[in-house]
Amino acid sequence: MKSGKPRRLDAEATRSLRKEFLEHVKELPDGEKVMECIQCGTCSATCPSASRMDYSPRAIVAALRAGDLEHVLESDSVWLCASCYGCTVRCPAGIPFTDMMYELKRLAMARGLLPRARQASVMAGTFAETVNRLGRNNEVALIRKYYLRTNPFAAMGQMGFALRMMKRGRLELSSHRIKGIEGLVKMLSTVEQEGAK
Amino acid sequence: MRRYGYFPGCSLMVTNRAYSISATRVARELGVELAEVSDWNCCGATAYLALSEAKAFVMSARNLALAEAEGHDTLVAACSGCYVVLRKTGKYLDEKPAVRSRVTKALAAGDMTYNRTVKVRHLLDVLVNDCGEEGVRARVKKPLEGLKVAAYYGCQVGRPFGEADDPEFPVTMDRLMGWLGATTVDFPVRAACCGGLTMTTEPDLGMEMTGRILRVARERGADCIATACPLCQINLEAYQDKIGRKLGTDLRMPVVYFTQLMGRAFGLSSQEVMAQDSLTDVSAVLA
Structure with a gap:
């Protein structure tokens, strides 16, 4: 991470963050498909902002699975999304990636988890x-x-x-x-x- | 005269009025009335979605309800950002009962209702597909002969819905330019993102994205770039010198709205298509 901030993982907070995210994402049309991600990386290859992100779209799903979303929200990642929907239309699993990025932005705002690039x-x-x-x-x-x-x-x-x-x-x-x-x-x-x- | 509900969007009121004024004018030439929905509000844009999805949907739904109350079955958005947010709201209202009941309740608090009868469409789609080749060709008085256009769609004309055009390889504007007598250059970044608001929030990233579009347009020998969105337009026209200095190359290039080119081909004056508002030197293109 560019800021070099030491990790501070609070197991309970991390669990609740993940739970809230998954609940919200399932409310999105096709949101449940996030569970079908095969980590192919098409999203990250498509994303015009990925080269400047600490965590590219693919890595964000990997972090979600690892239960480490808090770390993602505090990194320079989701706020660099320009909302071009390139990932969304190319994802072979049909995951609505851009809407997912919006969901992450809302969670970050609600919990005050903001990175340098805020x-x-x-x-x-x-x-x-x-x-x-x-x-x-x-x-x-x-x-x-x-x-x-x-x-x-x-x-x-x-x-x-x-x-x-x-x-x-x-x-x-x-x-x-x-x-x-x-x-x-x-x-x-x-x-x-x-x-x- | 065909009549559509029209949603200009905030940025077309002053900053990018050239788009709205030229659009309304060429539409009239084509027998299309763009009837501005009265007292419309901001669509919510990408920024509001980052804060509260529910509020963003309520903002958009109020506009859909206004259009419905005025008897429109179609609401035409000129700005690609407005188009996607309004269209997305319609989709969520159709597909997600939880969103629908929340929005219905909120609208009721302001004495409004919405029965989901309004279809949202992009201006480019309406002018090209509803007026058609014959309709457009019949209006051309001064063909844009010899003009080589880089038809730039940006991201949100085709994405994510693929309704106004193909999400990866849009062609609507290229076809239109052919009807106007111009040719279009092979333009692989036609649907790449201009960076949108990152030009302000993350300038290095924004300049990289916009710079690439300008560079490719020059490499392909285009005389101008044509746009269909006010944010693309301003990013491409306002920062050419700054990005050029950063990349150590000349990126100057006239940037115009596709509606301004239509107007010129229809014989409207350069004032009528608001050429005087341009930040780039458009004298050779809109003269």
Whole structure:
């Protein structure tokens, strides 16, 4: 692992993590097929992010079987998935890999198991905040908040881009809030009260 | 006039309005009305799915319910990300009773219902397959003769559903370009991923993925890349110099929406197809 953090495996936590994952995955269409993985590696060969992952998609299933998912979630792996669905369409066992990656991201967020490469998780949280407030995304608001929370200096590198966009009137400087925002908020809080994943 | 429910998606309102404006305009030329669903909300995108699947489905389901209430049986998404999330929500609602009851209950809290009658389709699929070769050819006033296009589909036109096009080897846009009088180059990375949001969250990875697409398009002698998704478009058009410097090679290449090329072939002006919004030099392509 790039961070070189020593392993700390808590047997009980690991078991419950694995159990929760398998329960959730079985709710996905074709999710139960994860048990039929033959470790052929087609997913990892297909994945455009695999070369930068500590654990490639194939290795993640191997770790699941070994009962070591916690280690996977704390590594630079699932947040590098760009959601291209290449693995999903090629898997000879029909495992919905991309949906499984989303499930792992949700588990990681819920349990606070985040690796060094966690920027995508910050992006997801910031995105949801923006959308919950407006009903729609506003890219300028999103990116501003995202850089403040991750690396404000990196925002400097985007100044040229922002200027070119502004010159063409492509920067969304005012936010549009949908009329039905109250209804949408009620809908989302209903889901939350139910404790759905 | 054929009429479809239309879901532009957040990114097409300002940042990538050139796509929506050119799409609506060329659709009208083809006798297709893209009727924007009123008060639609964000589809949830890939980001919301990483946080809460149930909430992401509720977000999308509200849009499906709005389209249904307006009498549409088809909802057309222009952005591939919106297309996949909306389509996926429809699939889960059909196949997973637990998801259906959860979503139904949530919609009811906002006084809405959804009876699962709306089919989600990608704009590229609708304009090409519903209007057909004859319909498109009949509108061409200025054939794009001599133009060599790299037809780039990205990941989510064909994946994972394989409904709008083949998941591995999409051809819809290539056929369309032929009808417009252009030719397409052999483009093996046609369905490779542009990196999506990794351009922001993991720039080294994002630049590697987008850089490869630009490099191959140049190697194949394309005059431009045509896209069918706002995220692909912005990744490919905005960072050419930066990636080129990193890789030590010139990656400049005009990048346009497929709808802008349709508009030009239909005789619309470069302003009408919003060429002025481009970050790349599109003068030779959309002039």
